[in-house]
Amino acid sequence: MAKLSVEEVKHVAKLARLAITDEEAEKFATQLGAITDFANELQELDTTDVVPTTHVLPVHNVFREDIPAKGLDRDLMMKNVKEQQDGLVKVPPIIAQ
Amino acid sequence: MSLFDKTSAELQQALLNKEITIADLTKEAYARIDALDGEVGAFLALNKAAAEQEAAEKDQVPFEERGPLFGLPIGVKDNIVTEGIETTCASKILEGFNPIYSATVVEKLRKAGMVTVGKVNMDEFAMGSANENSAIKKVHNPWDFDRAPGGSSGGSAAAVAAGEVPFTLGSDTGGSIRQPAAFCGVVGMKPTYGRVSRYGLVAFASSLDQIGPITRNVRDNALLLEAIAGVDEHDSTSANVAVPSYVEELTGDIKGLKVAVPQEYLAEGVSEGVKAQVLAAIEKLKELGATVDTVSLPHSKYALAAYYIISSSEASSNLSRFDGIRYGFRAEADNLEDLYLQTRAQGFGDEVKRRIMLGTYSLSAGTYDAYYKKAQQVRTLIKQDFDKVFEEYDVIVGPTTPTTAFKLGENLDDPMTVYANDILTVPINLAGVPAISIPCGFDNDMPVGLQIIGKYFEEGTIYRVADAFEKATDFHNAKPQTWEVK
Numbered sequence: 001m002a003k004l005s006v007e008e009v010k011h012v013a014k015l016a017r018l019a020i021t022d023e024e025a026e027k028f029a030t031q032l033g034a035i036t037d038f039a040n041e042l043q044e045l046d047t048t049d050v051v052p053t054t055h056v057l058p059v060h061n062v063f064r065e066d067i068p069a070k071g072l073d074r075d076l077m078m079k080n081v082k083e084q085q086d087g088l089v090k091v092p093p094i095i096a097q
Numbered sequence: 098m099s100l101f102d103k104t105s106a107e108l109q110q111a112l113l114n115k116e117i118t119i120a121d122l123t124k125e126a127y128a129r130i131d132a133l134d135g136e137v138g139a140f141l142a143l144n145k146a147a148a149e150q151e152a153a154e155k156d157q158v159p160f161e162e163r164g165p166l167f168g169l170p171i172g173v174k175d176n177i178v179t180e181g182i183e184t185t186c187a188s189k190i191l192e193g194f195n196p197i198y199s200a201t202v203v204e205k206l207r208k209a210g211m212v213t214v215g216k217v218n219m220d221e222f223a224m225g226s227a228n229e230n231s232a233i234k235k236v237h238n239p240w241d242f243d244r245a246p247g248g249s250s251g252g253s254a255a256a257v258a259a260g261e262v263p264f265t266l267g268s269d270t271g272g273s274i275r276q277p278a279a280f281c282g283v284v285g286m287k288p289t290y291g292r293v294s295r296y297g298l299v300a301f302a303s304s305l306d307q308i309g310p311i312t313r314n315v316r317d318n319a320l321l322l323e324a325i326a327g328v329d330e331h332d333s334t335s336a337n338v339a340v341p342s343y344v345e346e347l348t349g350d351i352k353g354l355k356v357a358v359p360q361e362y363l364a365e366g367v368s369e370g371v372k373a374q375v376l377a378a379i380e381k382l383k384e385l386g387a388t389v390d391t392v393s394l395p396h397s398k399y400a401l402a403a404y405y406i407i408s409s410s411e412a413s414s415n416l417s418r419f420d421g422i423r424y425g426f427r428a429e430a431d432n433l434e435d436l437y438l439q440t441r442a443q444g445f446g447d448e449v450k451r452r453i454m455l456g457t458y459s460l461s462a463g464t465y466d467a468y469y470k471k472a473q474q475v476r477t478l479i480k481q482d483f484d485k486v487f488e489e490y491d492v493i494v495g496p497t498t499p500t501t502a503f504k505l506g507e508n509l510d511d512p513m514t515v516y517a518n519d520i521l522t523v524p525i526n527l528a529g530v531p532a533i534s535i536p537c538g539f540d541n542d543m544p545v546g547l548q549i550i551g552k553y554f555e556e557g558t559i560y561r562v563a564d565a566f567e568k569a570t571d572f573h574n575a576k577p578q579t580w581e582v583k
Contacts, residue, residue, distance in 0.1 A: 004458070008458075009454065012454045012457045012458045012461070013454060015457050015461070016413060016417075016441075016453045016454055016457045017417075017420070017437040017438055017441050018438065018441050018442050018445070018450055018453065018454070019435075019438035019439055019441070019442035020442065028450070028451065028454060031451060031512055032451065032454060032455055032458065034512070034513050035405065035451075035455055035512065035513065035516075036455075036458070036468075038401075038402055038513060039402040039405065039406055039468060039472075041398075041399065041402055042399055042402050042403060042406075042468075042471050042472060042475055043467070043471070045396075045399060045474075045475060045478070047471060047474035047475065047478070050474040050477050050478060051474070051477055052470055052473030052474050052476070052477060053473055053474075053476040053477040053480055053527075054304060054473060055304055055334070056290050056304070056480060056527075056528065056529030057290060057291050057334075057336060057529065057553075059291070059333075059334060059336070062333040064330060072197060072198065076197045077197065079195065079197055080193075080194055080195060080197075080423065080424035080425070081422075081423055081424070082421075082427045083427075089422060089423065091422060091433050091436065092430055092431055092432050092433055092435075092436055093431070093432050093433070094432070094433045
């Protein structure tokens with residue numbers, strides 16, 4: 001069974017912003033390898049000139065009148081924010097000292 | 098005996114005759130949840146105080162102002178946002194999240210006069226087929242507590258099967274309404290993609306997700322879909338197609354109906370017990386005047402792989418919003434990058450992480466063409482299979498699942514085995530057509546589901562077939578032993 005390399009899993013985890021331990025990377029490498037192995041059977045099919053489907057219904061641009069309307073209340077929108085100050089969302093430092 | 102032995106029509110008659118009140122119905126729901134849910138595990142947040150007050154107010158509304166669902170209790174899957182009721186998607190990352198608006202379907206339930214009793218359990222972010230991925234608690238199948246209720250709408254199906262509520266809403270991305278409905282012996286409909294607004298449904302895979310009703314009989318299911326369907330200015334993928342009266346379709350007459358049975362849906366992998374019940378159901382449809390032919394959906398075997406790539410890719414993008422900043426769980430960290438990494442590592446369960454990583458991998462430069470684009474091309478071929486059969490036939494019929502409910506804990510370490518369970522349901526989501534699962538018998542005392550697939554926006558035809566079958570059989574009246582509360 002082909003498995004993804006531990007390095008590949010760590011790279012993907014980093015792209016997806018998931019902290020991952022060496023042990024987890026090992027486990028996910030095996031599991032994801034089994035899934036991608038299985039997915040490789042799609043390569044049997046000749047899909048030359050087959051248009052990819054992103055959406056099943058023939059819906060394209062959906063327009064509406066641009067009428068100004070009140071959005072959600074600001075205080076309400078802050079209701080689930082864990083840390084806040086003066087109506088702003090507070091986060092840890094973005095740039096290291 | 099329970100009030101929930103009755104259909105919605107019988108309940109409305111009892112209300113009209115003043116034999117019961119809406120307050121009684123709400124009380125019955127909470128009494129049954131109290132008595133049963135310790136073992137079933139279907140409910141997460143309860144809305145008791147508000148629901149009891151609403152019920153009392155609704156009892157004052159004159160009968161001429163009430164519709165067919167007015168005053169009836171419903172449970173809502175926990176990935177559908179409800180203003181004022183905690184919504185977690187059964188994930189740690191959304192613990193304590195209190196939505197500040199309600200999903201369009203929830204607004205529509207309110208307009209129909211239904212009473213939201215609480216939120217029902219599910220696989221975390223709707224990823225799973227056994228409800229074992231809930232970060233909060235397991236759901237147990239009311240027919241056998243050692244068995245899985247199915248997933249991801251396991252709570253929705255189990256709550257209805259146990260008679261805790263007569264109605265629930267679920268969501269279906271690859272079978273998440275139909276598979277648990279089959280496992281729990283209830284009626285579950287996945288509508289056409291775009292039939293029901295997804296506004297306020299926490300997105301898993303946006304091109305596949307649909308909300309749909311779970312009930313104990315076909316007529317109630319049709320009533321609930323009618324109430325929640327329709328175009329919505331908040332969802333640009335909701336379809337501007339008129340919603341017909343589905344109940345008017347329930348004529349019981351399917352003479353001359355053309356039924357297709359795909360050979361691939363009764364092939365290797367489908368258990369003998371399930372096959373026998375489904376073949377008997379197909380015989381019943383013939384007796385009722387339908388003509389039945391065997392057809393082929395030749396790309397069926399590729400649907401599962403295409404589905405897991407497409408749904409995981411969309412999920413990896415959709416779930417990037419859970420970063421610990423604006424809502425839900427936030428990990429302690431010294432800088433922003435670590436906050437993201439730790440919040441997501443601690444907040445998501447393993448199955449969600451697996452799918453995010455599979456999706457991220459499929460969308461990466463170097464793998465995009467071989468995985469994501471290839472899967473979308475295969476999706477086209479699968480859709481064309483259905484289009485072709487529907488040129489000649491009214492409905493496609495087969496089993497909902499290859500087996501009846503498996504034991505809890507059986508497949509925990511092997512994701513691929515669990516994924517294989519979805520083989521008969523995922524092609525329908527890829528094509529975007531509607532499909533229902535209805536009870537059609539038992540195998541080793543566990544319910545078997547019959548899947549009826551229809552043309553785009555022809556849920557009415559599906560309901561007509563399902564109702565004709567239900568009227569000619571008695572499977573929908575069977576109840577698990579747990580139904581009788583001591």
